[in-house]
Amino acid sequence: DAGVIQSPRHEVTEMGQEVTLRCKPISGHNSLFWYRQTMMRGLELLIYFNNNVPIDDSGMPEDRFSAKMPNASFSTLKIQPSEPRDSAVYFCASSLAGGSGANVLTFGAGSRLTVL
């Protein structure tokens, strides 16, 4: 398996533009997570899907952020409109949902977003 695949690896855009980040989880994994990493705040969970259904989106910063998982092999994270404070590395991770929170996550390489 090629692992979790994210695209684009780097994105530079201007404030106000729409940004779409993409993720292909590991085949057979039924849980998918979107995290954001910044120096100030570390790794923050944005949203979590189980069997393609959003379970917890309490980490999504505001209405400008939305995420979808139309099928088991694809997810998107969209920011519209983007702002400079959204600049961060966005990670997608997938796992086989384990009991009692024993999920071992496999991370993608990340998408580095810079909003000017």
Added chain:
Amino acid sequence: SQQGEEDPQALSIQEGENATMNCSYKTSINNLQWYRQNSGRGLVHLILIRSNEREKHSGRLRVTLDTSKKSSSLLITASRAADTASYFCASPELTGAGSYQLTFGKGTKLSVIP
């Protein structure tokens, strides 16, 4: 919320020395995980220790867990330059939605000098 907090924030050692990183967490847990992140890459799972385990080994890694002190440590023995990376502890936190969220600390940045 930050469930796990690593200490120290940064650690610099000579190749061949041992490196110890500590993690403290706030709420009761049933397992704790350690991950590694090389610069510009995603996190990679290293080891999981369950609450009924006190110590676990994997190659040059040794993890301990003290549930009474709500702390864990990661020891890397005979360090190599390739061990240079950031190391994170992660523990499950029950959310209001009734699901478990894996919460990460801010990490320890380890530099191993050849």
